[in-house]
Amino acid sequence: MKYIDEFRNKEASLWFAGKVKKISENRDITLMEVCGTHTMAIYRYGIKKMLPANIRLLSGPGCPVCVTPDNYIDKAIELSSKEDVIITTFGDMMHVPGTESSLDRQKANGSDIQVVYSIIDALKIAEKNINKKVIFLGVGFETTVPTIASAILQAKKMNLKNFFVISANKLIPPAMEVLVKGEKVNIDGFICPAHVSTIIGAVPYRFLSEKYHIPCVIAGFEPTDILQAIYLIVKQIAENRSEVEIQYTRAVKNEGNKKALSIIDNVFEDCDTEWRGIGEIKKSGLKIIDEFKNFDAEYLFTFEYKPVKKNLGCICGNVLQGINTPDECKLFRKVCTPESPVGPCMVSSEGTCAAYYKYT
Amino acid sequence: MENKRIRLGHGSGGKLSHDLIEKHFLPYLRNDLLEELDDSAVFDLNGKLFAFTTDSYVVDPIFFPGGDIGKLAVCGTVNDLAMSGATPIYLSCGFIIEEGFPFVDLEKILDSIKKTAEEADVKVITGDTKVVSKKSVDKIFINTSGIGIIDNGIRISGNKAAVGDKIILSGYVGEHGIAVMSKRHGLTFETNIESDCAPLNKIIANILKEGLQVHVLRDPTRGGVATVLNEVAKKSNVEIFINEDKIPIREEVMGACEIMGLDPMYIANEGKFIAFIALEVADRALEIIRNSKYGENARIIGDVIKKEKGRVVLKTCIGGERIVDMPTGELLPRIC
Numbered sequence: 001m002k003y004i005d006e007f008r009n010k011e012a013s014l015w016f017a018g019k020v021k022k023i024s025e026n027r028d029i030t031l032m033e034v035c036g037t038h039t040m041a042i043y044r045y046g047i048k049k050m051l052p053a054n055i056r057l058l059s060g061p062g063c064p065v066c067v068t069p070d071n072y073i074d075k076a077i078e079l080s081s082k083e084d085v086i087i088t089t090f091g092d093m094m095h096v097p098g099t100e101s102s103l104d105r106q107k108a109n110g111s112d113i114q115v116v117y118s119i120i121d122a123l124k125i126a127e128k129n130i131n132k133k134v135i136f137l138g139v140g141f142e143t144t145v146p147t148i149a150s151a152i153l154q155a156k157k158m159n160l161k162n163f164f165v166i167s168a169n170k171l172i173p174p175a176m177e178v179l180v181k182g183e184k185v186n187i188d189g190f191i192c193p194a195h196v197s198t199i200i201g202a203v204p205y206r207f208l209s210e211k212y213h214i215p216c217v218i219a220g221f222e223p224t225d226i227l228q229a230i231y232l233i234v235k236q237i238a239e240n241r242s243e244v245e246i247q248y249t250r251a252v253k254n255e256g257n258k259k260a261l262s263i264i265d266n267v268f269e270d271c272d273t274e275w276r277g278i279g280e281i282k283k284s285g286l287k288i289i290d291e292f293k294n295f296d297a298e299y300l301f302t303f304e305y306k307p308v309k310k311n312l313g314c315i316c317g318n319v320l321q322g323i324n325t326p327d328e329c330k331l332f333r334k335v336c337t338p339e340s341p342v343g344p345c346m347v348s349s350e351g352t353c354a355a356y357y358k359y360t
Numbered sequence: 361m362e363n364k365r366i367r368l369g370h371g372s373g374g375k376l377s378h379d380l381i382e383k384h385f386l387p388y389l390r391n392d393l394l395e396e397l398d399d400s401a402v403f404d405l406n407g408k409l410f411a412f413t414t415d416s417y418v419v420d421p422i423f424f425p426g427g428d429i430g431k432l433a434v435c436g437t438v439n440d441l442a443m444s445g446a447t448p449i450y451l452s453c454g455f456i457i458e459e460g461f462p463f464v465d466l467e468k469i470l471d472s473i474k475k476t477a478e479e480a481d482v483k484v485i486t487g488d489t490k491v492v493s494k495k496s497v498d499k500i501f502i503n504t505s506g507i508g509i510i511d512n513g514i515r516i517s518g519n520k521a522a523v524g525d526k527i528i529l530s531g532y533v534g535e536h537g538i539a540v541m542s543k544r545h546g547l548t549f550e551t552n553i554e555s556d557c558a559p560l561n562k563i564i565a566n567i568l569k570e571g572l573q574v575h576v577l578r579d580p581t582r583g584g585v586a587t588v589l590n591e592v593a594k595k596s597n598v599e600i601f602i603n604e605d606k607i608p609i610r611e612e613v614m615g616a617c618e619i620m621g622l623d624p625m626y627i628a629n630e631g632k633f634i635a636f637i638a639l640e641v642a643d644r645a646l647e648i649i650r651n652s653k654y655g656e657n658a659r660i661i662g663d664v665i666k667k668e669k670g671r672v673v674l675k676t677c678i679g680g681e682r683i684v685d686m687p688t689g690e691l692l693p694r695i696c
Contacts (some may be wrong), residue, residue: 001611004618013678046680108365223678338688339369339376349621359682 007222008045016227017050023231023238030056030186031233032179032322034172035193036063036350037221043359045223051230058185058322059355061175062193064140065092065348066320067275070308072168073098076137078303079166080111086129087113088122089137096347099309119151119165126155126163135297138167143195145169145286146260149267152288152295166297167287169268172196173204174284175275180212185322189233191226192218194248199264201256202244209242220248267292276344277317316343319352326356333357373582373628374687398518399440399578402510409510411446413437416503422469424543426535426554427630429502430469434476435559435630436581437506442561443577443633445516445568446508448480454488454503461500469500480559482506514568520575521596525664526642528635530563530649531556531657533585534613534627542616553612556654558631563652567635572645576636579629583687586625586672588634590686594670602662602684604677626687636664 033039039059042048048057061067077098080087087103094104094115107113112132116122119136126134138148148165155163172193180187192205197218205216215236219229229247236242246252264286273285288296313331318324326332326345336342338354345351369376386395393401400413415436422429434451441448453473457466477484539555541547560579567574576596580588585607593600609624617624631654637645642660649655665673672684 001614001618004614008677010677010679043682045676045678046674046682047678048680049682050678050680104367105365108367223676223680227678337375339379358685358688 004222007220007224009224013050013224013227016224016231019231020055020227020234021052024052024054024234025238026052026054027237028054028056029188029234029237030058031189031191031230032058032060032185032187033191033193033219033226034060034062034176035191035196036066036348037195038062038191038193038219038226039352039355040350041221041223041226043355046359047223047226050227055230055234058187059319059352060179060322061275061278061320062172063345063348063350063352064144064170065096066316066344066351067170067175067278068093068096068139068168068344069274069276070099071274071306072139072166073102074100074306074308075166075303076103077101077106079135079297079301080106080113082133084132085112086125086132086134087111087137088116088119088125088134089113090117090139091115092348092350093137093139095341096344097341099306119147123151123155123158123160123163126160127158130162133162133164135164135166138165138169141170141172141193141196142199142264145268146199146257146263149263152267152292153263155295156292161294164295164297164300165288167268167285168273169286170273170275171270171284171286173200173207174281175278176205176208178278178281179321180208180214182321187214187322188237189215189217191229191233192216192244194219194221194225194251197246197248197252197256199257199260201252202246202254203256205244209244213242215242216244218244218246218248218252220251275320277320314343316345316353319343319345326353329353369688372687373587376688378686396517398444400444400446400508402444402446402517409512409514411441411444411508411510412505413440413444414503414505415440416501418498418501419540420498421540421543422465422499424555425539425552427557428469428472429500430472431476431557432630433502433504434473434480434482435557437504438480438482438559438561439579439630439633441506441508442564443516443579444508444510445514445564445574445577446510447565448482448506448508448561450485450507451477451482452486452488452505453484454490456490456492456497456501458497458499459491459494466500469502476559480561511568516574516577518576518578518592518595521592521598521600521636521664522575522638523598523664523667524639525575525636526639526660527589527600527602527662527664528637528642528646528649528658529585529607529661530560530633530635530655531631532608532610532613533580533629533632534609534617534624536630537584537627538613538616540628541620547616547619553610553616556629556631558654560631560633560654563649563655564633566648566652567645570644570648572641572648573638574635574645575638577633579633581630582628584624584626584628585634586623586684587686589672589684592636593672596664597668597670598664599666599669600662600672601665601675602672603675605675606659606661608657608659625684
């Protein structure tokens with residue numbers, strides 16, 4: 001298929017894998033991808049097995065569902081049990097266990113929870129159900145934020161009074177810095193996310209190459225893209241360079257998508273936010289600005305405080321930071337499975353544990 | 361968190377469905393025939409072997425490109441019988457109809473039941489109708505049961521895959537699931553994707569009448585090719601090796617899967633089968649299949665490579681290797 005086959009090319013993939021072996025000269029190199037879609041592609045196409053043993057690929061906090069903390073899920077569950085509320089969400093959030101329930105269990109018990117493919121569908125649901133409060137679960141990185149921001153602008157234009165967003169939107173570069181500054185895992189290079197970078201461009205990663213001397217390559221999603229990106233990082237290492245390069249040139253511009261960035265700026269502002277397993281990261285979240293607070297579910301609803309019960313034994317927090325691999329968790333495949341997930345990395349279709357479970 | 365209620369995922373055909381049967385149905389209903397959990401139960405009556413099967417059809421929408429709930433109800437049951445190596449002869453047909461359902465739609469469905477039964481050479485010899493109040497069912501649900509005769513010497517089952525077997529897939533994958541889903545979500549693609557819904561009993565009869573050594577036959581319906589391969593690997597306790605390059609997929613289906621983030625290996629088919637056939641006769645079997653209606657695009661997609669492990673390994677299109685697992689959770693509800 002055009003625009004797909006070219007990037008799932010066996011000859012090119014094998015060539016890049018061979019080059020990586022040659023220029024890495026048996027040197028131990030640890031690379032991290034921080035995008036759930038990259039994680040899935042790496043497992044789905046068996047990329048690890050194509051690379052020499054000295055190249056280690058780690059998965060970082062690249063799955064938005066996985067890094068969403070328990071208390072956010074609990075808030076969504078609490079909202080879903082209100083009589084006059086319709087929760088709208090992307091499908092992955094349905095199965096994430098909160099402290100006492102999950103959205104799919106709430107749905108089985110009668111809550112009105114609807115899976116949407118786009119926030120625009122949530123707007124339509126709000127338009128059709130003016131006697132209900134329609135709340136969209138705003139989970140995602142820089143990629144999804146422009147659509148959420150434009151939906152809020154649209155809702156304002158339409159004078160919709162029953163459409164709300166509860167934002168857990170997050171920014172990727174601050175989390176990358178936390179991983180680099182922490183000493184728990186040594187990262188020699190970053191495979192930077194594709195979609196996030198179509199919005200933010202290459203500039204926001206520059207501090208990683210300039211201040212921390214870590215090579216970064218923005219990679220496309222297809223397997224040959226990823227192998228080429230790995231080759232470009234290893235080449236930087238071999239040549240003692242650290243730069244931000246764009247492999248995914250067919251979609252990413254150095255300066256990003258200016259229009260999308262300006263829509264985000266019109267509706268959201270930076271805030272400190274909690275990442276599951278990592279804790280609070282300064283200026284890594286996005287909250288709705290005061291001008292649009294009437295669309296902010298966090299502002300309009302009050303929530304009961306519930307202490308979060310920790311799942312003993314679940315090491316999702318460490319998996320998200322690349323400190324542990326899923327098979328090092330004693331719950332993995334035994335207690336924690338995709339049908340009965342304990343931690344979010346098993347729930348999300350882009351979670352590291354789910355990828356490991358499915359493909360290894 | 362306790363699981364006290366049935367979720368949609370229990371109907372997906374994947375692991376949750378297996379759990380539902382193993383943990384909830386078998387403890388009450390277990391017997392030597394049921395616990396085989398093949399597509400049909402095979403039993404002996406006065407020295408003659410029979411296959412018996414049942415299936416319910418709740419597809420939404422009831423009319424979709426390439427078929428409708430009536431055609432599906434005949435093909436599904438005929439194919440389940442054929443996968444046991446049986447020649448289907450008689451069907452029963454039960455209807456649960458929602459109050460207010462239009463006669464014109466009922467007649468369209470009945471006409472397609474008639475035509476499909478004629479094509480498959482089976483007769484509907486008994487039936488039942490129930491009408492229930494609005495919202496007690498969604499439009500119309502159909503149950504069909506079927507009975508078939510198995511010729512002497514034919515023993516086909518999910519536990520008979522043997523090392524060296526070639527694995528034949530009878531054509532393009534994923535068309536039914538994508539056709540139904542596109543219609544349901546109002547998605548349109550440049551080329552219309554039609555369901556592959558078709559009776560497969562004649563193509564199977566063509567292989568069996570030559571006396572070729574067929575070990576396993578399965579139709580990859582709900583849960584798709586990946587599910588069938590996993591079921592056979594586990595039941596026969598063998599390792600299966602598949603080449604991704606060899607799996608026939610139409611460009612339109614591939615494109616739809618790309619857009620919706622689906623893996624065609626897990627998408628339902630209603631007119632395809634997978635055959636595990638002894639190495640020596642695999643080429644001949646492939647030739648027969650390719651010369652039969654509905655088998656023109658058949659290909660050998662892999663081999664049974666060793667005993668034990670009960671797993672499916674895939675050589676990916678770029679030359680890597682990975683496991684193909686059973687699907688989990690809710691894939692696409694109400695596709696059949």
